[in-house]
Amino acid sequence: MSAGYAVPPDLPGSCTWVPDAGDERLRDYFSLTDVALRRVVEPERGLYMAESEKVIRRALAAGHRLRSLLMTPRWVQEWPDLLRTAQEQGAPVYVAAPAVAQEMTGFHLHRGVLAAMHRPQLPSLDSVLAGARRVAVLEDIVDHTNVGAVFRSAAALGVDAVLVTPRCADPLYRRSVRVSMGTVFQVPWTRIDPWPDGVDALRDLGLTVAALALSEDAVPLEQLEAAPPERLALVLGTEGDGLSSRTVRAADLVVTIPMGGGVDSLNVAAASAVAFWAVRPRGGPAS
Numbered sequence: 001m002s003a004g005y006a007v008p009p010d011l012p013g014s015c016t017w018v019p020d021a022g023d024e025r026l027r028d029y030f031s032l033t034d035v036a037l038r039r040v041v042e043p044e045r046g047l048y049m050a051e052s053e054k055v056i057r058r059a060l061a062a063g064h065r066l067r068s069l070l071m072t073p074r075w076v077q078e079w080p081d082l083l084r085t086a087q088e089q090g091a092p093v094y095v096a097a098p099a100v101a102q103e104m105t106g107f108h109l110h111r112g113v114l115a116a117m118h119r120p121q122l123p124s125l126d127s128v129l130a131g132a133r134r135v136a137v138l139e140d141i142v143d144h145t146n147v148g149a150v151f152r153s154a155a156a157l158g159v160d161a162v163l164v165t166p167r168c169a170d171p172l173y174r175r176s177v178r179v180s181m182g183t184v185f186q187v188p189w190t191r192i193d194p195w196p197d198g199v200d201a202l203r204d205l206g207l208t209v210a211a212l213a214l215s216e217d218a219v220p221l222e223q224l225e226a227a228p229p230e231r232l233a234l235v236l237g238t239e240g241d242g243l244s245s246r247t248v249r250a251a252d253l254v255v256t257i258p259m260g261g262g263v264d265s266l267n268v269a270a271a272s273a274v275a276f277w278a279v280r281p282r283g284g285p286a287s
Helices: 024-029 035-045 053-061 080-088 098-105 125-129 144-156 174-179 198-204 221-226 245-250 268-279
Strands: 015-017 047-051 066-071 093-095 113-118 134-138 161-164 189-191 208-212 232-236 253-256
Touching: 024 047, 024 066, 024 098, 024 113, 035 047, 047 053, 047 174, 053 080, 053 113, 053 174, 066 080, 066 098, 080 093, 125 161, 125 189, 125 198, 134 144, 134 268, 144 161, 144 174, 144 268, 198 208, 198 245, 208 245, 221 253, 221 268, 232 268
Parallel strands: 015 093, 066 093, 134 161, 134 232, 161 189, 208 232, 208 253
Antiparallel strands: 047 113, 066 113
């Protein structure tokens, strides 16, 4: 393990210098690039990782609490308010040389700061959907980048809530959070389980369920745009496999984005942005 780095002379007393990448106090930060490992350990430990100062601030603004901070020396003096917040919340602040931080986490900490955050308890389906006019349902989207991108589009384009199915990637995984620019803390979300039986629960709550899929009986998106229902749940799947046949059959209608140029479909992140814009509630901020 890396060692031998000198303690910076201007290190604040509220910070703890970490010379060893194997320091067990920082096990929350070990092997962050091992996706399979992190999928298991983060929910088990009740934590998630927030990367970059902007994302951490959005998490704190949403009421989430710090477990700890990991910083490299260059950035310690840049954000004294983050140090104060950590102190107020009883969260230790660890400082390590860039090489030590990289050995520990598996990547270069070029944004200067990482936070281990307490994972909040997921809200109930009823509370997330209360008053929601536009809802996105993410079915089995396993790519964390796509999940984060969909959340960012949802925040920008008038979607009130996001639901993720049991096999969907974790919106609080580090890459999802980073790609979303922290909007996973802004848009209310929870898991819907079981699925696709949950389509009935959405319908019982007054939502029209539209599946975005290729189907012979699909209506073009502009037709839904011309006369959208008051409350709409738009179900999105992966570009390759798409939605399950059970989901398509259970939906109230199937919608497709007309394509040209010999293209069959868009990446789910791109398709979500197109669909969210088309069905956005008129008169709101996204109009």
